[in-house]
Amino acid sequence: MSRTKRLYIESSLYRWSTSLPLELQVAPSTQPTHSYLATSQNLPARQLYLPYFTSLIVLSRMQPAHPGGSATATLAASFVARIFEDFLARDEIKVLAPISTRYCLISSMALVSVMPNKKLWDAVQPDLEILQLALTELSKRWRSAIGASRALQNAINKRQQRISSSTAQLRIEDKGSLDYFKMIDLGYCRIWSTISQQMSSSSSPLAAQEQIPEPIQLPGNNALVTDPFMDPGEALDMGTFQFEHVENWILNDGFLFEP
Numbered sequence: 001m002s003r004t005k006r007l008y009i010e011s012s013l014y015r016w017s018t019s020l021p022l023e024l025q026v027a028p029s030t031q032p033t034h035s036y037l038a039t040s041q042n043l044p045a046r047q048l049y050l051p052y053f054t055s056l057i058v059l060s061r062m063q064p065a066h067p068g069g070s071a072t073a074t075l076a077a078s079f080v081a082r083i084f085e086d087f088l089a090r091d092e093i094k095v096l097a098p099i100s101t102r103y104c105l106i107s108s109m110a111l112v113s114v115m116p117n118k119k120l121w122d123a124v125q126p127d128l129e130i131l132q133l134a135l136t137e138l139s140k141r142w143r144s145a146i147g148a149s150r151a152l153q154n155a156i157n158k159r160q161q162r163i164s165s166s167t168a169q170l171r172i173e174d175k176g177s178l179d180y181f182k183m184i185d186l187g188y189c190r191i192w193s194t195i196s197q198q199m200s201s202s203s204s205p206l207a208a209q210e211q212i213p214e215p216i217q218l219p220g221n222n223a224l225v226t227d228p229f230m231d232p233g234e235a236l237d238m239g240t241f242q243f244e245h246v247e248n249w250i251l252n253d254g255f256l257f258e259p
Contacts, residue, residue, distance in 0.1 A: 006059075006062075009055075009059060010059070013052065013055060013056065013059070013180060014179065014180065016052065017052065017180060017181075017182070017183050018182065018183055020183065023042075023045070024044075024045045024048060025045065025183060025184075026042065026045055026046055026049050026083070026184060026188070027184050027185040027187075027188035028183060028184065028185065029182065029183055029184055029185050029186075031185065033185055033187040034185070034187050034188075036185065036188060038086035038089070038090060040090075043092060043095075046083050046086060046087070047096070049079070049083060050080060050083060050100065050103040051103070053076040053077070053079050053080045053083075053103075053107070054076070054080065054102070054103045054106050054107065056072050056073065056076040056180055057072075057073045057076050057077055057106055057107060057110045058106065059072075060072040060073040060076075060177075061073060061110075070177065071177040071178075071195060071199065072177040072180060073110040073113070074110060074111065074114055074120070074124070074191070074195065075177070075178075075181060075186075075189055075191075075192070075195060076107070076110070076180075077106075077107035077108070077110035077111050077124075077127070078111070078124065078127050078189045078190055078191045078192075079181075079184070079188065079189050080103060080104070080107035080131070081107060081111075081126075081127035081128070081130045081131050081190070082127070082188055082189060082190060084104065084130055084131060084134040085130045087134065088130065088133060088134060088137065093134060093137040093138060093141075094137075094141060096138065098142045098144060100134075100138060100142075101135065101138050101142055101144050101145045101148050102148075104131050104134050104135050104138065104145075104148065105135070105148040105151065105152060107131055108128060108131040108132065108135075108152045109152065109155060111124045111127060111128050111131070112128070112152070112155050112156055112159055113159075115156075115159050115160070119194060119198070120191070120194055120195070120198070123190075123191045123194040124191055126190060127190055127191065131152075132149065132152065135148055135149040135152065136149060
């Protein structure tokens with residue numbers, strides 16, 4: 001992605017987040033902390049934030065490869081989990097569109113990428129469990145969620161196998177990443193206290209002090225361009241549903257989409 005295109009996307013996302021009317025804001029930062037309540041009236045607003053946070057995750061991963069997660073992606077993924085937690089609590093999963101599977105999977109994978117940071121990995125476990133449960137519930141209505149759930153578990157297993165022989169440091173972005181979250185109460189994010197502690201512990205990009213694998217040789221281009229949807233002519237075998245491009249994106253610093 002060219003620098004001009006990236007700056008345009010960043011600017012568009014920032015303008016979107018800071019220009020929403022109050023009735024479309026989720027847990028607005030202008031209200032008292034922890035005062036936001038999910039209701040049937042704000043269901044559309046909560047759904048509206050899913051593509052925003054997912055876009056932040058994708059954008060954060062479309063940077064030069066680095067061995068670890070980013071503050072932007074991790075916070076965004078945790079916010080997605082918080083929104084899905086409300087969906088589950090209010091039995092609203094059944095009204096969500098099929099694209100919700102993508103939001104759920106991409107956010108889950110972003111959380112998986114912080115595994116080398118033990119403290120942060122422990123902190124994201126409740127969020128990861130919520131997203132896994134959401135995929136299970138989504139699979140009752142949308143069969144694509146079955147493949148997404150299997151892809152997530154596969155990614156967790158592979159990541160765990162690689163951690164044991166890790167040698168590099170985890171790096172998380174600095175405080176500038178918070179600009180995308182000015183409009184929302186950071187207390188709405190379950191892992192905010194852990195992230196803020198790590199961000200305040202160093203003035204440089206966070207070296208979360210744990211080890212991760214050495215850089216992995218990227219696969220060839222053909223492995224990076226898996227179509228995100230099943231070909232209509234293929235058999236509908238959910239055990240082989242194609243989510244490998246998302247797994248490659250997290251585990252091998254590949255591209256979620258073609259660069």
